[in-house]
Amino acid sequence: xxxxxxxxxxxxxxxxxxxxxxxxxxxxxxxxxxxxxxxxxxxxxxxxxxxxxxxxxxxxxxxxxxxxxxxxxxxxxxxxxxxxxxxxxxxxxxxxxxxxxxxxxxxxxxxxxxxxxxxxxxxxxxxxxxxxxxxxxxxxxxxxxxxxxxxxxxxxxxxxxxxxxxxxxxxxxxxxxxxxxxxxxxxxxxxxxxxxxxxxxxxxxxxxxxxxxxxxxxxxxxxxxxxxxxxxxxxxxxxxxxxxxxxxxxxxxxxxxxxxxxxxxxxxxxxxxxxxxxxxxxxxxxxxxxxxxxxxxxxxxxxxxxxxxxxxxxxxxxxxxxxxxxxxxxxxxxxxxxxxxxxxxxxxxxxxxxxxxxxxxxxxxxxxxxxxxxxxxxxxxxxxxxxxxxxxxxxxxxxxxxxxxxxxxxxxxxxxxxxxxxxxxxxxxxxxxxxxxxxxxxxxxxxxxxxxxxxxxxxxxxxxxxxxxxxxxxxxxxxxxxxxxxxxxxxxxxxxxxxxxxxxxxxxxxxxx
Amino acid sequence: xxxxxxxxxxxxxxxxxxxxxxxxxxxxxxxxxxxxxxxxxxxxxxxxxxxxxxxxxxxxxxxxxxxxxxxxxxxxxxxxxxxxxxxxxxxxxxxxxxxxxxxxxxxxxxxxxxxxxxxxxxxxxxxxxxxxxxx
Numbered sequence: 001x002x003x004x005x006x007x008x009x010x011x012x013x014x015x016x017x018x019x020x021x022x023x024x025x026x027x028x029x030x031x032x033x034x035x036x037x038x039x040x041x042x043x044x045x046x047x048x049x050x051x052x053x054x055x056x057x058x059x060x061x062x063x064x065x066x067x068x069x070x071x072x073x074x075x076x077x078x079x080x081x082x083x084x085x086x087x088x089x090x091x092x093x094x095x096x097x098x099x100x101x102x103x104x105x106x107x108x109x110x111x112x113x114x115x116x117x118x119x120x121x122x123x124x125x126x127x128x129x130x131x132x133x134x135x136x137x138x139x140x141x142x143x144x145x146x147x148x149x150x151x152x153x154x155x156x157x158x159x160x161x162x163x164x165x166x167x168x169x170x171x172x173x174x175x176x177x178x179x180x181x182x183x184x185x186x187x188x189x190x191x192x193x194x195x196x197x198x199x200x201x202x203x204x205x206x207x208x209x210x211x212x213x214x215x216x217x218x219x220x221x222x223x224x225x226x227x228x229x230x231x232x233x234x235x236x237x238x239x240x241x242x243x244x245x246x247x248x249x250x251x252x253x254x255x256x257x258x259x260x261x262x263x264x265x266x267x268x269x270x271x272x273x274x275x276x277x278x279x280x281x282x283x284x285x286x287x288x289x290x291x292x293x294x295x296x297x298x299x300x301x302x303x304x305x306x307x308x309x310x311x312x313x314x315x316x317x318x319x320x321x322x323x324x325x326x327x328x329x330x331x332x333x334x335x336x337x338x339x340x341x342x343x344x345x346x347x348x349x350x351x352x353x354x355x356x357x358x359x360x361x362x363x364x365x366x367x368x369x370x371x372x373x374x375x376x377x378x379x380x381x382x383x384x385x386x387x388x389x390x391x392x393x394x395x396x397x398x399x400x401x402x403x404x405x406x407x408x409x410x411x412x413x414x415x416x417x418x419x420x421x422x423x424x425x426x427x428x429x430x431x432x433x434x435x436x437x438x439x440x441x442x443x444x445x446x447x448x449x450x451x452x453x454x455x456x457x458x459x460x461x462x463x464x465x466x467x468x469x470x471x472x473x474x475x476x477x478x479x480x481x482x483x484x485x486x487x488x489x490x491x492x493x494x495x496x497x498x499x500x501x502x503x504x505x506x507x508x509x510x511x512x513x
Numbered sequence: 514x515x516x517x518x519x520x521x522x523x524x525x526x527x528x529x530x531x532x533x534x535x536x537x538x539x540x541x542x543x544x545x546x547x548x549x550x551x552x553x554x555x556x557x558x559x560x561x562x563x564x565x566x567x568x569x570x571x572x573x574x575x576x577x578x579x580x581x582x583x584x585x586x587x588x589x590x591x592x593x594x595x596x597x598x599x600x601x602x603x604x605x606x607x608x609x610x611x612x613x614x615x616x617x618x619x620x621x622x623x624x625x626x627x628x629x630x631x632x633x634x635x636x637x638x639x640x641x642x643x644x645x646x647x648x
Contacts, residue, residue: 008620026634033641 001066005073014070014077017059017085018125024052025118032111039104045111046100049118050093056125057089064488072195074132076265080336083488084128084261087339091254092121094347094463098246098354101457105359106154106244113153117250120146124258131269133182133192136262140178140226144171147255151243157361163242170225170235178222184215185270194270201271206280216271216280220287223266226259229287229321230294233314237302240310245357248306249350252313253343260317264324264335268490284325288419291318292426299433303365305353308433309346312390315430316342322423323407326414329489334406337485341403341471345389348467352383355456355464363453366437371446376453380441382468389471391434392427398475402482576644587632594625 004010012019032045060082070077099113123143130136148171152164182192188211189197206212221232228236240248271280295315302308320342323335356372356379357363372380389400404427411420456464474481555562594601601621603612639645 026631029638030634030641033638 001063001068003068003070003077005070005075005077010070011073011075014068014073014075015129017056017063018122018129020056020059021052021118021122021125024049024055025115025122028052028118029112029115032115037109037111039109042103042109042111042114043100046096046114049096049114052118053089053093053096053121056121057086060085060089072193074135074193075126075129076131077129078490079488080261080265080332080490081128083336083484084257084339085125087257087343088121088124088128088254091250091257091343091347092117094351094467095246095250095254097459097463098249098347098351099244101460102244102246102354104457105357106361107359108154110153113150113247116146116150116153117247120150120250121254124254124261127258127262128265130262130265131194133185133194133270136266137175137179137182139258139262140175140222143255143258144175144226147247147251150247150250151239153247154244157242157244159242159361160244163239166235167239167243174222174225174232177218177225181215181218181220181222184211184218186215188212188215194266197270198272202273206271206273213279217283219266220280220283223259223263224287227256227263227317227320228314229317230290230314233291233294233317236314237307237310240313241304241306245306245350245354245361248310249347249354252309252350253346256313256317257339257343260320260324260335260339264332264490267324268327268332281325284321285419288318288321288325289422291315291321292422293318296426296429299430302433303367305364305366305369305437306350308366308437309349309353312430312433313346315426316346316390318426319404319407319423322411322416322419325419326410326416328410328414330406330413331410332489333482333485334403334410336489337399337406337481338403340481340485341389341399344467344471345386345400348382348464348471349386349390351460351463351467352379352386355379355460356453358454366440367447368450369437369441370444371450372441372453374446376456379453379456379464382464383441384438385468385471387434387437389475391431395475396472398471398473399478399481400471401475402478406482406485573647580639580644584632584636587628590628591625594621597621 003014005014028045028048031048032041035041063077064079064082064086068077068082095117096114099117103109103113120143123139123141123146126135126139126142130139148164148168151167152161154160185197186192188209189200191197191200201209201212224232225235240252243251292315295311295313295318299308299311299315302311320335320338323331323338325331353364356369369380369383372383385396385398388397391397392400392404394401404423408420408423411423598621599610599612600607601624602618604616604618604620605613
């Protein structure tokens with residue numbers, strides 16, 4: 001199917017998955033508030049939200065199968081978008097399941113949380129689709145504002161309120177940077193469309209446009225905040241620790257992935273070739289190295305599991321930045337593969353945290369997991385799989401190993417030796433905290449008089465089992481996921497063509513085979 | 514270059530700054546200072562001040578103010594829509610400010626209806642949630 005985005009009808013048709021999510025969210029919002037608050041009603045709304053997610057996923061799969069393409073326009077209709085959408089919808093489905101169980105345990109009867117997750121998802125999907133800075137901004141705001149509210153939804157918890165306020169203030173600040181960057185890029189290039197900006201960049205040269213350089217720098221600051229890259233990562237541990245755990249999982253997997261998807265598109269389509277030379281490349285290089293080092297080293301000192309996972313997610317942002325940085329088709333597909341593995345492992349790890357928390361969000365320290373192997377062996381095994389996957393351990397770590405392997409391969413392919421060395425060294429450091437969680441669970445005795453962990457709620461249990469099994473199975477047979485990542489990567493014009501005028505301006509939306 | 518287009522803006526900025534400096538400066542130069550207790554007191558619409566301004570007041574005002582701002586800002590969107598309605602209801606570019614016959618489109622109307630619907634869903638939610646109730 002070919003969509004003409006210049007026509008309103010064509011644009012609408014190309015936005016059907018987003019429209020499904022938004023209208024589903026609005027209907028659910030009304031339904032959520034029309035009945036008195038109760039746990040049963042909260043569960044029903046969660047099931048409705050899961051239904052909307054599946055419907056949107058079906059629409060996305062339809063577009064993917066029918067090989068949808070489009071003319072130039074404000075949104076992209078390409079396979080990278082559909083692949084990212086599927087990833088976000090997976091994270092959404094898991095988040096809804098976890099959120100429903102969490103609400104039941106903590107006695108939260110408001111059903112709006114599921115609606116807010118859907119609204120944030122629609123923002124993420126817009127981010128993956130954006131081929132215009134205005135759409136990009138719209139997506140970021142839609143996603144962020146919903147997530148600010150989610151972070152503070154649990155009003156009885158002072159920590160959650162603190163987290164929400166911090167997130168909101170810093171997030172609003174970073175959005176200011178992003179917006180200022182957009183304004184400057186618009187001023188320099190005369191357009192907010194990625195394709196047009198890309199044409200200006202390759203015709204006049206990045207070095208000849210100082211305003212564009214400043215604009216890009218500010219854009220990078222805005223994105224670095226959203227993905228939690230050092231030195232813009234300071235909000236991450238506090239917010240991840242304070243926010244209710246299901247929403248932390250959603251932030252760590254979904255929000256981060258969406259910001260990355262938008263970032264990689266801006267980078268490759270609006271600034272083609274800039275990654276090959278000059279200051280932007282160096283800035284991103286340092287950003288990646290600093291993120292890997294700070295995330296992994298500071299994680300070593302963490303006692304709280306949620307905080308530990310927050311620093312681990314910072315470190316992973318650094319690894320993913322390496323995939324972005326190499327800017328080759330191999331790098332982009334390694335990026336996609338990594339996001340799949342990372343989403344599954346992070347979501348699974350947070351699901352285990354939810355399963356082991358007690359009412360009032362207690363039991364979140366690594367020490368509380370001591371001797372878990374004796375009382376809840378399956379939970380301990382699953383957590384070990386997630387930890388090893390995040391570490392990138394072969395076989396037992398499942399897909400995590402191949403994810404890191406492909407990133408490394410993409411980096412070495414472009415002779416990024418120092419970057420590869422940093423990646424490997426910081427991975428070794430990360431063993432210090434991932435393995436310590438495993439060690440505490442399997443080798444430490446259970447604390448005297450520690451009560452048995454309460455029963456794992458059903459949906460949480462299913463999520464834990466499913467993510468662990470999928471990680472392991474695709475860790476042994478990675479080729480389907482690898483093919484998925486390879487087929488749906490963003491197509492990048494070769495660097496030599498990008499340097500010559502005109503050629504690299506428009507990155508074709510078709511697939512490269 | 515295009516910088517010339519910003520000249521009127523620069524002139525306006527200069528005028529504003531000059532105006533402010535002149536008003537304050539001239540009154541400062543020509544005034545005679547004879548302070549009294551009444552003159553020194555804070556101006557509160559001519560009524561003697563009742564107490565400290567930093568008083569605590571109900572958080573409900575905050576909610577109402579927030580709701581007002583949200584709906585107010587959203588209705589502001591209707592102004593640019595209204596000023597472009599002629600083009601929005603025409604499937605082809607306007608000629609001499611008029612839509613060539615037979616090209617009427619319902620795009621503009623439909624977009625606004627969708628926008629209003631979303632706004633209405635928000636209002637219905639707020640209403641049902643009881644946020645408009647004072648007690």
